[in-house]
Amino acid sequence: MEDRLVAVLGGRQGSGVLLTPELVLTSAHLFEAGDAVDVAAPDGDGPVPCDVAWLGDPDTCDVALLVARRPVLPLLLAPPLRWGKCAGWQPMPRCQVLGFPQVHRYGPLPGELEAAQIPGTLMPLSGRMRGRYVLHADHHPPAPVTDGSPWAGLSGGPVFAGPLLIGIASGDPLGWQHSSIESVPLAAVIDDPGFRKALLEHWPDPPEFEEISSAYPEDLAYEPAYARAVKAAYSRLEIFGLDELGPGDWDLDTAYFSLEAQSPSPPEPARPDAPELRRIEDFLGSRPRTVLRGEAGAGKTTLVWWLASHTACRMLPDQLSELDGLIPFVIPMRSLAARGITSPIPSQLPKIARLPVDRPPDGWAGRVLEAGRGLLLVDGMDEVPQADRELARKWLAGLLRMYPRTRCLVTVRPLAVGSEWLEQEGFEELRLLPMSDEDIQSFAGSWHRAARLECDRHADEHWAQRQRDRLDKLEPELSQEFERNTVLRDLARTPLLCAVICALHRQWNGLLPKTRWDLYSAALNLMLARRDAHRRILRPEGVELTADESRQLLQRIAVWLVRNGRAELSREQAVRQLDLALRGLRRVRAQGTAHVVLTYLLNRSGLLQERSPDSIQFIHRTFQDYLAAKEFQESDCLDELLLHAAEEQWQDVLRLAVGHCSRSEEQRLIAGLTAAADAAPDRETEWPLRALAAHCALNAKYIEDDQYEQVWAGLKRLLPARDQRELLSLGQDVLAAVQR
Template sequence: MAVLGARQGSGVLLRPELVLTSAHLFRRDDAVEVAAPNGDGRVPCDVVWSGDPKTCDMALLVARRPVLSFRHAAPLRWGKCAGWQPMPRCQVLGFPRVQRYAGEELEAAQVPGTLMPLAGRMRGRYVLHADHHPPAPVLDGSPWAGLSGGPVFAGPLLIGIASGDPMGWQHSSVESVPLAAAMENHGFREALLSHWPDAPAFEEVSSAYPEDLIYEPAYAKAVKAAYSRLEIFGLDELSSGDWDLDTAYLSLEAQSPHARSGPRRIEDLLGSRPRTVLRGEAGAGKTTLVWWLASHTVCRTLPEQLSELDGMIPFVVPMRSLAARGITSPTPSQLPKIARLPVDRPPDGWAGRVLEAGRGLLLVDGMDEIPQVDRELARKWLAGLLRMYPRTRCLVTVRPLAVGGGWLEQEGFEELRLLPLGDSDIRSFARSWHRAARLECDRYPDEHWAERQRNRLHALEYELDQEFGRSEALRDLARTPLLCAVICALHRQRNGFLPKTRWDLYSAALNLMLATRDIHRRIHQPEGIELTVDEGRQLLQRIAVWLVRNGRAELTREQAVRQLESALRGLRRVRSQGTPQAVLAHLLNRSGLLQERSPDAIQFIHRTFQDYLAAKELQESDCLDELLLHAAEEQWQDVLRLAVGHCGRSEERRLLAGLTAAADAAPDREMEWPLRNLAAHCAVNARYLEDVQYEQVWEGLKGLLPAVSDGEFLFMDADVLAALGDMGLSPGEVYVRPPAERPPD
């Protein structure tokens, strides 16, 4: 806008009644008016603060009525230069003398140029070199007269206020006072905040590409759209929608392997750890945490403990997607594309500039979801990227046993492990689940029916909370967010009756999704296909076992169709209803267990269901020997743990005998340890095991105790540790920390 006083100048409207301009345009007691191009005439102003033109050439004016409405204006953003490279595509706006027309009428000018951050540093100024030919000289001053007080922008960021035309450059340059420098002046800061308490925080401009700053809001919007909503297991039977992530998010507890203190909330631990490897069991909430971090980082809404991450640029790297697309070492330019966000292509080199400036937050999710043979290559890729961009913050999530301890220690990573849900967290999660279910009732057109359902959910929530309080066995089943959600869903669907074992829980969850989901939603034979529970399970088992055998977490449509073609040879009733392609479409649309999160990349909604179904397929197809052959491979070990729950009496004996024989034949402790622990886990969960074989399994494990490293201790799951405690072994007999790892006294 134009600033009209003893001298004509320019200014910028900060709020409907607050104007920022140059101090040298007037004295404090001068009468001042402002006029905006789209306003309704001149508006009188009062000068509320004016600096020394030689040191802080800025002034604040308060208009006596609103100059313009800000109803549809984008929020003003402030910036400061953090680098020294020339910055093209900047501009200064105002009403210079050179732009006047006949009768000395004012007209706005937009002067593009290159900002030279070092050129005026000694005087505390920014210098903008105009891109076009300089204006012709005038006899009595500068052709830029009248531009003083005009805003200087780098992309969308206001970084300074035009203040002068430096001598000797033949009017090709314009000086400005940096906003950041003005904020260091106590008087200016006090006056500004008294009229604008929520003035924006400064954003650093360290790039010579201000178009990056134009792109970043679009990228942030895409991240929020992709990661701020979450499917909650058991609630999709109500509708096909999803829920605000904060409705389902639960602040989890974690602990460092070397911590002398007790567990702490993950937000408290991540804030002080720029690089973290986060280990967690299946369904422990690792991916939910990654999504929560990404969406809150771009929205600048993280809690105080993580405030350093606010405004950073998150790059979510789902490793399962990399494996499916054959990408092993993504370059910086590929990082924004891996998650396939709904946003246009970024400016060339943008991601590299973000990482170079230390503004990147790398969220590598599911390192265990790539084949084991590729993990060393992935480690080298990540290590190389972080050495190239050492200021990048990074979180890597992985299952407990997928990589060894100290896997990224040389790159400055610290280890954290997500802990099982505590008793109070289980009940908190259940309350959140039921709250989300009640919110869905708001969509029912019949308010009477909606109120009945809300009341029913209130009653179910109270009953389940009481059951969690009474039953330790039920709490032990609900130690991960996934299984807690499954219990909530089954409790609701079964009117309060719950399964007693983990396998019964998974089986009931599959029945819920495959049999009753469409019934609850009053959907009958969509796509012209109707599957029984067993038919749906058989089809899904073929896909699951293919994924396990190939070390994959995703497959293409073509690969899925081939597996279904094979399965349909024995399912004549299903085959008569449609092609394998139609059956696949039905499973994707109706089962709730398969999803196509990105084009031509099909996966299970959770890896746990993949492993459960693969274990069932291996047991039913008499492939336990194949399972034993892979017992030493980390990607097969969860499948093996789940297989024992599917086995009959003779199969249990065979599985335990095979694990014991493999452990007896192991050439060293490193190979023997995981096999003994797997055998112990299976023995705890076997239903028909005789005492002689049971004791043989435990004697084999006891012969190796105590664990002598963090890696060995991590392999001992909760079932095994609990059984050892019941046998009377003390913690010192189970695990002895090596001297080199023992914390100082």
């Protein structure tokens, strides 16, 4: 701020602020027609002649724009200029005006200029009728002088709220005994067509205005650091975490893929109020509060990360301009559940995501929400244990009632909460749709572009070029395979599985798995067995595990998470589960303790990650559910699965379990689901059980005709679906079979 202060020497002495090294903003009433004007900076090399580029009316718009004939200062080390405007009428303490007033002189001769810094409280309402800001000085006002105001010479000085330039000092109102200083709001000046034209001629890219309702300097200084931390944390999305399977992570600026979404309405497609299909960004801009439903791997978390990083850095597309510049608070619900936090207060919001940034100023998050500048991104409400979801709803509803101008997006799996769950708080429902055939092709193109960018980062240019050439050959081959292979297209309907297919196609030189279970199994095998072998890394961390040994260990962690309704666990809990697993793995036990094995799995498996010092999770819940399903099958605990079949958090595990089962186990699982559906007390309980049974019947490797017909007869008794939610809850495979 102080680096931009200059003295203006015209018909009268005044003050000004450097917008650029040659562009000066000051007061219009300092000049008469034909006056020569110079400006001088405290650290400059003397007065610099200026030309008047624009002169406002002193009575209505007391601002002038000067163009120096050479740079006044280089401003190389000065922070970028930020403009602000008041967003409310509450007094704003800790503002200040800078300048060279008459009351502040030094030296043996009168007239030796000295800079002054006058702190005060801005009173936005006090000058409203005259289009002025009024600053009440914090210190005792200066003594009167005989020939005018003691503040003479301050006119044209910049008025700052924290680091934001908000006005230009213009006068000393009568009757306040020099305790107040008036200024012209910069936001009002920019609306003058003449001023704007002159400004853009000399400065094509002036800063955008930032709304401000609090002038706490520490808030405004902290927010750029917070935005950088959000960008650093959420601008790249990890994909598996190893380059042999695919790119290590994706730059979301390059690889973000816009998905199609649906606004709910009755299921009959022929009706004029049929579901509206648009890209998700087209919906979110006009919906202050949204519950976004999507299947596992549908891209919910990717969207949250993209919104967070682009909102903080003001990089959103035009259709989301209403979110641009808001302060995002990412709230991963799995982290809250793991840490035992049920009702975070505003001061906890910046800390939940554990960003690489210093502690915020006291009360900052509350002030952001109070001003309507917050964007809550609540990710994975389904990862809260079912018994705690009502408590989570009450927390979120209470927070939004306290701060009603806060925008909010909640992501959740399709059946985790009812359609009316947040309806009273003004939330609207959206659903991420399976990718269309065209989307699959576009996503595969994005994946290969991201992979080429990863090649560019490799130190060996010859290796990188070979990989790029290989990707250039594989991409059209995969595109043709998607065109002719309907089974493969159906597997690729979510971004997660489409990415896995792209990665496996690259790794296997064009070969591809045939079923969803083959796909998961191949991905796990690559991550657990072939990663270090490909890189010729032997016994990392002093441990050498086969793929099956790693899988057995990971299954124990996965099944513990499912049984406890959790998505994260602590190191201590993970070690305890590995200790139990090691009792039957003598070869692994001989290589090290459970602590050593956990370190190996975190560093080498690519499936576990530690996103905070004591919080371990799977890279994606789909892999957690797949491994848990395998453990239930191998440990002969299918009855336990059936016992929980009516619980939403267990149903994805059940869907995956059928792919692991033997012939007799398939029959037993499907019979158990059918019996549970027959005994259901109401339609709400029966419907998801019938849908589960139908899914298992469709995907069973072997099923007798009579059992198959029994499953479909039970579902057909409930058709047609009563609403969109029931219809979509059938899942892609069953829905396609019903519609045939």
